[in-house]
Amino acid sequence: MDSFDTRPDRDAEVVLVGRSNVGKSTLMREITGHRFDTGGKPGVTRSPNHYDWTAQDFVITDLPGFGFMSGVEGDRREQIKTAIVQYLETHADKILVGVLVLDGKSAVDIIDRHSGPDEIPYDVEMYHFLRDLDIPTVVAVNKMDKVDDRDERLDDLCDRLGLLPPWKQWQDTIAPIKAKNGQIDALNEAVRTHLHEQQRDDLFQFF
Numbered sequence: 001m002d003s004f005d006t007r008p009d010r011d012a013e014v015v016l017v018g019r020s021n022v023g024k025s026t027l028m029r030e031i032t033g034h035r036f037d038t039g040g041k042p043g044v045t046r047s048p049n050h051y052d053w054t055a056q057d058f059v060i061t062d063l064p065g066f067g068f069m070s071g072v073e074g075d076r077r078e079q080i081k082t083a084i085v086q087y088l089e090t091h092a093d094k095i096l097v098g099v100l101v102l103d104g105k106s107a108v109d110i111i112d113r114h115s116g117p118d119e120i121p122y123d124v125e126m127y128h129f130l131r132d133l134d135i136p137t138v139v140a141v142n143k144m145d146k147v148d149d150r151d152e153r154l155d156d157l158c159d160r161l162g163l164l165p166p167w168k169q170w171q172d173t174i175a176p177i178k179a180k181n182g183q184i185d186a187l188n189e190a191v192r193t194h195l196h197e198q199q200r201d202d203l204f205q206f207f
């Protein structure tokens, strides 16, 4: 079992969560300037990556991706999911912002494919789970360079998350980005809004 108890003991945290291959590691690298060894294979991040900033009593955490993972058995996927849920529950009171990372090109299709009477799609479930834990949440909609019908896609996504379109009225929540190209301004601004609400402007240097 990969270790989920590597978390440095810090009073403030920002976490990244999302399916495998949505670009969390790329985003983590953009935010921190630090290169984490990701291997480049889907599902390769299987224990949390922490970027620890002792002086600020602050840590940024990239949680393992899940969903499809090549070479990973179903019950192993469940274990990782359970570990992620437990991690969020355990540290909720210290998490200032939860960043749910999605692939802008495929997110709505994947959500629709997994919606049914007995099924809640993972991304939707995770969004509501973060909200239920009172963790201010930003949805980082990545890979927007691959999306043509930008406004329509983002409006559809809002709809699936239960946010009334148009997406432009949710800019504290919906942040279209291109992590690979270093274009993450919308995310930084949304995160800052939530940090400001919690009087943590001292952490603006990271976002």
Ligand SMILES: Nc1nc2c(ncn2[C@@H]2O[C@H](COP(=O)(O)OP(=O)(O)OP(=O)(O)O)[C@@H](O)[C@H]2O)c(=O)[nH]1
Pocket: 018, 019, 020, 021, 022, 023, 024, 025, 026, 027, 038, 040, 041, 042, 043, 044, 045, 064, 065, 066, 142, 143, 144, 145, 146, 177, 178, 179, 180, 181
């Ligand atoms: N087109 C495009 N591709 C991107 C973008 N950001 C990341 N990618 C690519 O998406 C793939 C997955 O990126 P990772 O950062 O490894 O994804 P991850 O979410 O950390 O994946 P796991 O380790 O499985 O959790 C890589 O090939 C990245 O280059 C983006 O903004 N646009």
